[in-house]
Amino acid sequence: MSPIGREEAARRAAEELLKSPYERESLPDMLLRRFNQFVGDLADAALGNGPVGGIIASVVILALVVAAAALVSWQLRRMSRRRGLVTGGLYGERVRTADEHRRAAERLAGEGRWSEAIQERLRAIARDLEERALVDGMPGRTADELAAEAAAALPDLARELTAAARSFDDVTYGGVPGTPEAYATMAGLDDRLRQTRPVPLAVAVAGEAS
Structure with missing residues (x-):
């Protein structure tokens, strides 16, 4: 048998490595x-x-x-x-103030984009409550969690807060189209919340205990 040259040896070695037992594994x-x-x-x-x-x-x-x-x-x-x-969560990745969310909501409402306007108005409500230290600034908070926490400080508006959270969820996750009436309700709640004083802490704690 004649000796195998260098090129032939390299070729055979490459073929051997390509056989299934030597297939290259993933990283x-x-x-x-x-x-x-x-x-x-x-x-x-x-x-x-x-x-x-x-x-x-x-x-x-x-x-x-x-x-x-x-x-x-x-x-x-x-x-x-x-x-x-x-x-x-209520917010996107960009952090805005309550006033910035309100302005965005009014602009969207003016364009007839009611679903987005409702979303921005509830975000304005949430940010306003955080800025007034009525709720904690919890990342990833849902609309329902916001309503439940805010109701402890603002029990007279608990039902409206729950309805606002449901409206946000409907247009955001439920595929329900926003309407001018739903936006007007959300904006009215925002206005009342800004004018409402929270209940004293001792009263809120006593109410939760009972």
Whole structure:
């Protein structure tokens, strides 16, 4: 048999690597495999390299587990906040004042865009309540959560707050078209809320307790 030249050897090696047992794995699979191999090596060191090596390996493994848990927890919180903004929260990513939301609502109403005007007017209500410290500035708050929290400080308007939250949800998630009447109701509630004094804290606490 004649000797194999350099080019022929390279070609055969490339063909061999392309066969199924040597197919290139994906990056996540490769990283997972190497991580598992690294942890396995540390575990072997913990079991077979004496007390000092075992302690060091155990500490490293524990640190890796804690770091992985922290990373997963952080990612879940990040996804939760983002999901709250997109699917259930009142505000978008841009922070506006109550007056800015009101002006936007009036502009949208003037253009006949009633659904968006209703959304902006409830956002004005929510921001105004936050600016007056009647509700907490909780990220990702839903309209229903706003109504429930505001009702503790403004019990006389609890029913209207609940109706406003329902109107917001209808036009935002329920596919219900906004109307001039619904917007006028929302704007009227906004005006009354700005003129209403909250009940004293002791009275609100007593009412919740009863």
